[in-house]
Amino acid sequence: xxxxxxxxxxxxxxxxxxxxxxxxxxxxxxxxxxxxxxxxxxxxxxxxxxxxxxxxxxxxxxxxxxxxxxxxxxxxxxxxxxxxxxxxxxxxxxxxxxxxxxxxxxxxxxxxxxxxxxxxxxxxxxxxxxxxxxxxxxxxxxxxxxxxxxxxxxxxxxxxxxxxxxxxxxxxxxxxxxxxxxxxxxxxxxxxxxxxxxxxxxxxxxxxxxxxxxxxxxxxxxxxxxxxxxxxxxxxxxxxxxxxxxxxxxxx
Ligand SMILES: C[S@@+](CC[C@H](N)C(=O)[O-])C[C@H]1O[C@@H](n2cnc3c(N)ncnc32)[C@H](O)[C@@H]1O
Numbered sequence: 001x002x003x004x005x006x007x008x009x010x011x012x013x014x015x016x017x018x019x020x021x022x023x024x025x026x027x028x029x030x031x032x033x034x035x036x037x038x039x040x041x042x043x044x045x046x047x048x049x050x051x052x053x054x055x056x057x058x059x060x061x062x063x064x065x066x067x068x069x070x071x072x073x074x075x076x077x078x079x080x081x082x083x084x085x086x087x088x089x090x091x092x093x094x095x096x097x098x099x100x101x102x103x104x105x106x107x108x109x110x111x112x113x114x115x116x117x118x119x120x121x122x123x124x125x126x127x128x129x130x131x132x133x134x135x136x137x138x139x140x141x142x143x144x145x146x147x148x149x150x151x152x153x154x155x156x157x158x159x160x161x162x163x164x165x166x167x168x169x170x171x172x173x174x175x176x177x178x179x180x181x182x183x184x185x186x187x188x189x190x191x192x193x194x195x196x197x198x199x200x201x202x203x204x205x206x207x208x209x210x211x212x213x214x215x216x217x218x219x220x221x222x223x224x225x226x227x228x229x230x231x232x233x234x235x236x237x238x239x240x241x242x243x244x245x246x247x248x249x250x251x252x
Pocket of ligand 1: 054058074075119127
């Protein structure tokens, strides 16, 4: 099995436990930290044509659709897309799901989407530069690419079995295993992530003519802090960044 296939298999194997984690409100970093800030930034999507890249089982894809967007969700995990489709059969929101690698979006024509979202996934996408250049291609001129990732300055990297803070080896770009083993998971699982620097991401955006318009380091909601006091650590050390960039096509 090739390296890319292994990363995909990890997500296929994680799918059932991931669905339980996300849909049963156990992912409070999503519900009380990242989603409130990201959807505030995204704003009104009524009537917009939206691509949700690396959409997983579609939790945020469904939020976009409920807000009135015409949404397509893509992910390379067949299992996650199958679970997303099953949910679409129960709650018909008109979402189209496709099994696709984020680095190869040739199924979509150029200049098609008003907005591309990528929620907490770019750090897991091996060929992120190709994915970003594909995002530019499928976006309309002045369309937006909004993504969130774990904060590259503060994430925890695992190398040779040892947990290290990115503050100690920030400039090393490494691929590392993520061991999901919190008690609240139905079953532990393992995935793969890539530590990259802010420069890596912002250079890739710049090369693809995506110009950064906003950067947000979200803080937890008051309700979230009361329900999950663990979130207090995010008041002093950000957990994630949310980036909005805009496609500026050549004028000539
Ligand atoms: C942390 S999950 C986030 C899923 C979803 N965006 C959400 O917010 O629930 C990361 C997702 O990235 C997907 N992924 C990783 N590499 C990918 C690739 N090269 N192409 C498409 N999807 C990919 C995984 O299958 C997984 O669904």
